[in-house]
Amino acid sequence: MGQHLFIISLLLFSCQTKLGQPSKPDIGTTSRKETKHIIKKEAELLEHFLDSTNIGRPKKNKFELSLFRNSDSSYVIIHFYVKSNQNKWLLKQKFNFPANDISGCFTELSDFNNDGFKDITYKSALAARGANDVRRLFIYDNSKDQLIYIKNSENYPNLGYNKKLNCIDAFLVHGGSTTVFLKIEKDSLREFASVNLDDKINIQLIDKNGNRRYLIRNKKNTFDPYTRFTNFSPLEENTVQ
Structure with a gap:
């Protein structure tokens, strides 16, 4: 009888210990809803530009620029799309650059190489003198149906x-x-x-x-x-x- 009581007591102790411990999925995890809230808080969308009627081949290409700010920095994300034979937008290129969120991007389309296709620039930095408009330039390459990022374009306001x-x-x-x-x-x-x-x-x-x-x-x-x-x-x- 004493031995049976000892075994029952041991089983009860074991069950209480397991019930008192948090299950592994609860340790160091964040719910999907909470994660979305954190991302939204850390990356605020400040500016959005979208064009599919002027850039490159009109209605066959799409350019999207988004300016974000989080707790310690700002950045620009650029997506360039091409339209498939199934009439769906396919992401072809993605660019990511640090940004200055004070002035805004002021995205502009213009033909910089006289090939009949619109290229694109956006304001990327604040110059020491306000008369210097510093921009990143992207040239549309019709032969490859994509953008060419001109790496030293910011050197020339x-x-x-x-x-x-x-x-x-x-x-x-x-x-x-x-x-x-x-x-x-x-x-x-x-x-x-x-x-x-x-x-x-x-x-x-x-x-x-x-x-x-x-x-x-x-x-x-x-x-x-x-x-x-x-x-x-x-x-x-x-x-x-």
Whole structure:
């Protein structure tokens, strides 16, 4: 009888111990509802841009940009889609970049290489001087039906297509100004000429190896120091800005 009581007591103790312990799935886990709440709290959507009627092949391509902010940083996520034969959007490319959430992205579409397809830029940084609009540039490549991210585009503020020379030019504002003439080569912009203005005019030519030579050096400047040019030889002002 005593032995039976001992065994029963031992079984009761064992059951109480197991019942008192939390089950393994409850340890260090978060419910799906709570997880969604945490993600939403940590990543706030600040800006969203969507276009499928202008970028690349209209209605065959779609560009989506989202600007997020979490507790310690901001970032941009870009998705580029192509339409399948089944009339469904297929994700082809994804880009992720750190961002500045103060100014907004101000996404713009324009043809930067005169191929008849719209390319896209967005404001990616705040420049020391407000007149410098710093952007990331994505060129649409029709042969591959995808975007080419131009890796050094942020080095050249105020980018625009130059119809006169069939190139891209940039306009840098500093103590004076510099107009830079650029060609797209693969995934980068390459300088081939520049016009620098302050109290003097300096025009440089740059070869494919990056070697520079002066076309005009330290000539007295008769232009406004913040003049943008469409040509460097001869000098022609940009009258449409």
